[in-house]
Amino acid sequence: MSKKVVIPIGPQHPALKEPASFDVTLKGERVADILVKVGYNHRGIEKACEERTFLQSVYLVERVCGICSHSHSTCFIQAIEELANLKIPPRAAYIRSLIGELERIHSHLLWLGVAAHEIGFDTLLMYSWRDREIVMDLLALLTGNRVNYAVNVIGGVRKDVSEEEKDQILKAVDILEERTKYYVQVATEEVTLIERLSKVGYISHEDALKYGAVGPTGRASGIKRDIRKDDPYAAYGEVDFEVITDDHCDVYGRAVVRVKELMQSYSIIRQLLKKLPQGPLSVVAPRLIPAGEAVSRYEAPRGEDIHFVKSNGTDKPERVKLRAPTLANVQSVAKMLEDGYLADVPIVIAAIDPCFSCTDRMIVAVNNVSTAKEDRMDWKTLREFSIDWYKKNRGVDFTKLKKLDK
Amino acid sequence: MKTANEIAQKLKETYSSYILDVSAQRERRVWVEVDPKYFRESFESFVLKEGFSILSTISGLDLKDKFQVIYHMSSEDGVVLSIKVNAERENPSVPTITDLFPAAELSERELEDLLGINVTGLIQGRRYPLPDNWPKGQYPLRKDWNISMLDKKTEKETDGGKNE
Structure with a gap:
């Protein structure tokens, strides 16, 4: 019997991009047990929303996460619009979906780079992040910002897409599609990549269901769920696309799903631009939101994002509950790491594309309250x-x- | 695919003894309030017999005179069933659902940490999401809590990394 060793990974650790703690119990080189602790990025956003108006909360919720900010703001605004009984103009719905897909592209390319880096394939990191700049530039062109686009307002969107911008998007999408074809080829033919990622971080279809895996993590274990199809929002009911699934159930499967999803996103963007209806960008929203409750769902790049909003008839929400996709996936990670090698821990964690800022939300800078002045x-x-x-x-x-x- | 109205109607007829209120808000959104006494029975029936087998999340609410917990469940065809159950103001508690959904663990710990709702049957484990040295009896999502109530001792212990 070999001796068991406990290695704490995190909360601050070079292999983690954000704070989270994984206490790994090792038996030889293999993981015998793992204890996950999250919550280090808890910033009190839910409580803070209760003290702010709906409009102010929109800006706050947009900042839950830097990568999928549009996901959170759209999800939140959809709930408010349902409460206020607002029907957004079709053009606004299309623009929301358009920005949403561009966000998915930038997020998946970012993930591809991070994952490549974790397995020591830094050339792929350089390539994918270079290509990601194309979509970042597009987002900056369309909204004025590379992150936190703030394109949503209650009742619609704040900025139109002009004919010239349409051309630029189509041109950029052509380039990105060409590049992504290459990544699909890398993912399906490059032997080192396939060998490195296959059978790593395995979670069976049954376990993925049991632990509630969402998004590409779930879809790579054959769970055919996508909110864009199951509970269509914005303009997704009017475009045709395929929900990508895979039955490898490992990190390799997750990579394949994401790369193929990029191809779907390009197709969605082309359809959206082709059909983009004419008309106004927003409807007038009331300052006081009628009392009621609403549940809103959104397929963020990492999976299902769900917001619950309760209004009491004033201009401030009574309760806001946010559940980001990583929270749903974090328990699957413990399962994936079981009996795997210590060296695989970083890539397995990276493979769910974790975003602990999203997951944790909440508590304000408590420690600096009394000394805020001198700071x-x-x-x-x-x-x-x-x-x-x-x-x-x-x-x-x-x-x-x-x-x-x- | 059944419409929200059909689902609401069916729940009303089949589970009348468990249910206090049921409504179809819109397409794909059904709300149901269940009697706390029959929470587990009704919850299990909705999950196992009515096909709401996906747990999206759990929301806890402070309604001032009582607490409310809402389980947001969804079905494979995209219908969200939100199951409400109330808990008393004094010593609020709800039973765990981690035996059916292991993934509910973090959401249930959130109920304990942020609202002080006791989840009976939840296994011991690390708290989430508040820090380990968070003072006892302080539940930040309760309506009567504000930041000035935070024990100053906690601030000292953590010191915000100022002693660099």
Whole structure:
């Protein structure tokens, strides 16, 4: 019998992009048991929403996550619109779906890069992130922002898509499609990639169902669920696309599902632009939202995002509950890691495309409440503080930069 | 695929003794309030017999005079059934559903941490989502809680990383 060793991974760890804690019990090289603890990014957003108006909450909810911000804001706004009985103009619904698909493309390309990096395939990371810039530029062009696009308003969208922008989107989609074909080829033919990812992070169809896996994680274990199809919102009821599933049930399957989903997204974008109806962009929303309850669902890049909103008839929500897809997937991860190798832990965790900011939401900067005053610095003071800090603590002299500032 | 109205009608007829209220809000959205005494029986029937076999999430609410827990369940064809059950203001508690849905664990811990609703039958484990040194008896999502009630001791212990 070999001795059992417990290795704590996280909350702060070089292999993790965000704080989460995994206490891995090892038996030799294999994982015997794993304890997952999340909650480190809890920022009190649900409570904060109760103290803000619906409109202010929209901005707050958009910032739940930097990658799938449009998902959260759309999901939240859909709930408000249901409560206020607003029917958004068709053009607005199309634009929401359009931004949603561009977001999915950027998120999946980002994931492809992260996953490639975790298995030491950094060339693929460089390629996919270079290509991701194309879609980031598109998002900046269409909304003015690379992240937190803020394109939604209660009752519609705030910005139109012009004819020139349409052309630019189509051109960019052509390039991206060409590149993605190459990634599909890499994913299906490149032997090192297939060998590295096959049988890693295995979760059977039955277990995936039992642990409630959502999104590409669930679809790679043969769970054919996609909110865009099952509970259509925005303009998804009017476009034709396929729900990609795979029966590998491992990290390789998850990679294949995401790459193929990119191809579907390009097709959806072309259909949306072709059919884009004319008309107004938004309807007037009331300041007071009628009392009631609504549940809104959205297929975020990582899976089902669900928001519950209760209104009491005032301009502030009574209760906002957000459930991001990673929370639904986090328990599957423990199952996937069981009996796997320690060296596979980073890629298995990365394979659900975790987003702990989304998962945790909540609690404000509690620790700095009493000292908030002294913690506030203007740009110049901050620069000077950092230059002094580095000189004192790291022995690096950046004094020259100080002069450049002037 | 059954419409929301048909589902609501069927639930009303079949489970009249468990149900306090049922309504079809719109296409694919059904709400049902069940008697806390029969919560487990009704919940199991909805899951096993009526096909609402996907747990989306659990929402906890502070209604001031009582607490309410809503289980958002969905079916394969996209219908969301939200099952409401009330809990008393003093010593609120609901039974666990982790035997049916292991994935409910984190949502149930959230109920305990943020609203102080006791979940009976939930196995011991690490708390979520509040930090380990969060003071006892402080439930931030309760309506009568605000940030000034936070024990100053907690701030000292964590110190916000200022002693660099």
